[in-house]
Amino acid sequence: MAGHQTYEEQKALVFKGLMLLGVITIVEVVIALTAKGHLIHGVKFTEGFGHYLYMLLMIGFSLYKAYFIIFFFMHMAYEVRGLALSVLLPTALLVWAIIAFFQEGNSWGNRRELIKEKNEERVKPAGQPQGYILSKDDFRNTL
Amino acid sequence: MADTSVAHAHESHHPEHQDDTNLWEGAKEPFKASYGKLMMWYFLLSDAFTFAGFLIAYGALRFSMPTWPEPDFVFASFPFVNAHWPLIFVTFMTFVLIFSSVTMVRAVQEGHRENRNGVVFWMLLTILGGATFLGSQAYEWTTLIVKENMTVSQNPFGRHIADGIYLNADGTEAKKEDGSPKTFHKGESYLLHKHEGSFDIPKVKYTTGAYAGQVRDASFGPKAFGALFFFITGFHGFHVFSGVLFLTIIMINAASGLYAARKNGYEMVEKMGLYWHFVDLVWVFVFLVFYLL
Numbered sequence: 428m429a430g431h432q433t434y435e436e437q438k439a440l441v442f443k444g445l446m447l448l449g450v451i452t453i454v455e456v457v458i459a460l461t462a463k464g465h466l467i468h469g470v471k472f473t474e475g476f477g478h479y480l481y482m483l484l485m486i487g488f489s490l491y492k493a494y495f496i497i498f499f500f501m502h503m504a505y506e507v508r509g510l511a512l513s514v515l516l517p518t519a520l521l522v523w524a525i526i527a528f529f530q531e532g533n534s535w536g537n538r539r540e541l542i543k544e545k546n547e548e549r550v551k552p553a554g555q556p557q558g559y560i561l562s563k564d565d566f567r568n569t570l
Numbered sequence: 571m572a573d574t575s576v577a578h579a580h581e582s583h584h585p586e587h588q589d590d591t592n593l594w595e596g597a598k599e600p601f602k603a604s605y606g607k608l609m610m611w612y613f614l615l616s617d618a619f620t621f622a623g624f625l626i627a628y629g630a631l632r633f634s635m636p637t638w639p640e641p642d643f644v645f646a647s648f649p650f651v652n653a654h655w656p657l658i659f660v661t662f663m664t665f666v667l668i669f670s671s672v673t674m675v676r677a678v679q680e681g682h683r684e685n686r687n688g689v690v691f692w693m694l695l696t697i698l699g700g701a702t703f704l705g706s707q708a709y710e711w712t713t714l715i716v717k718e719n720m721t722v723s724q725n726p727f728g729r730h731i732a733d734g735i736y737l738n739a740d741g742t743e744a745k746k747e748d749g750s751p752k753t754f755h756k757g758e759s760y761l762l763h764k765h766e767g768s769f770d771i772p773k774v775k776y777t778t779g780a781y782a783g784q785v786r787d788a789s790f791g792p793k794a795f796g797a798l799f800f801f802i803t804g805f806h807g808f809h810v811f812s813g814v815l816f817l818t819i820i821m822i823n824a825a826s827g828l829y830a831a832r833k834n835g836y837e838m839v840e841k842m843g844l845y846w847h848f849v850d851l852v853w854v855f856v857f858l859v860f861y862l863l
Binding site: 509 | 600601602603608611612614615618619622623626627629630631632633634635636640642656657658661664665668669671672674675676679683757843844847848850851854855857858861862863
């Protein structure tokens with residue numbers, strides 16, 4: 428690991444990491460509770476632009492925590508470039524996985540609505556023949 | 571400090587490590603990392619894909635449902651307190667993992683200085699952190715299963731799809747204790763309670779939306795929520811559990827002087843550290859997906 432760091436510097440990094448991760452987590456939870464309307468009466472971001480902003484913020488904070496853990500707690504920052512790239516680059520595949528599967532999920536959702544609509548659709552009153560079903564006699568007559 | 575660089579200098583004087591370098595044909599370690607450390611990184615990469623697959627499945631299923639339980643409503647219990655404290659207990663669990671990650675960094679650092687007592691002390695704290703996390707998760711699961719009746723195939727946490735009013739068993743509109751009508755709004759959360767072994771399912775009359783004017787049963791929440799929650803947090807918890815086991819084994823080895831004899835800066839502790847930080851890393855995303863979004 429970090430051969431170029433002194434022991435004191437290493438210990439300082441640990442303290443910095445603890446503070447950073449702790450403070451970010453507290454900020455995340457405070458923002459989450461505010462956005463969901465638990466902290467300030469009448470303030471709520473559960474829909475529309477505010478909700479998107481909230482989600483982006485949470486994802487951003489989490490990615491930063493992940494970056495800090497990987498690069499400083501797991502010492503990726505001090506490994507040779509090739510090692511870092513061979514571990515980190517493959518995760519870029521997940522970007523497409525996220526786009527594709529969320530798109531797919533949306534499509535399932537739309538279909539669920541469609542199926543529900545179709546299930547509740549009422550057909551024409553009974554007595555009138557539907558579609559192209561031929562009775563046995565009709566079938567014989569056409570032969 | 572001088573001993574840091576000495577410990578770090580290299581491990582080639584040890585015969586056991588010599589075997590490792592022979593495995594790495596060419597007499598030069600790829601990426602200047604030992605075989606074990608590099609393979610730990612690639613194992614963690616593959617594990618990251620497994621977790622990513624699960625979390626993306628959660629996202630896809632969540633996107634496909636018209637409603638989804640609100641985390642601040644579902645995860646609001648706290649031990650010994652009969653209160654609704656949204657997200658506070660999982661925040662505590664997050665802090666437990668952060669602390670145990672920090673103590674693990676300290677253990678690795680002491681290992682590089684070849685300080686046996688330091689390694690054992692900080693590893694012991696890490697193990698305690700891991701065990702506390704597992705205990706907290708046991709509490710969380712027990713509350714959900716025993717008290718709130720959520721299982722892998724049943725999810726009593728629902729959300730109203732439109733505005734409306736609760737009805738009494740006889741079909742009249744229900745009233746709150748102060749006499750005002752017991753109405754609800756679109757998106758409001760509810761929990762179906764069990765009464766003498768079977769669920770009490772209230773009747774509701776919607777006033778807006780596609781079912782306006784109709785009387786319907788309040789429905790269960792999406793089943794997938796329970797399955798995904800127990801499966802993903804369970805898989806993470808299993809990682810913590812196996813981490814605690816391996817930490818214990820490695821701590822005992824370290825205490826016995828096994829790694830001191832290897833003179834490679836307690837590399838085994840460093841590899842374990844990578845795994846343990848990864849468990850914390852996964853929790854960052856489990857926390858994001860299940861509790862924050």
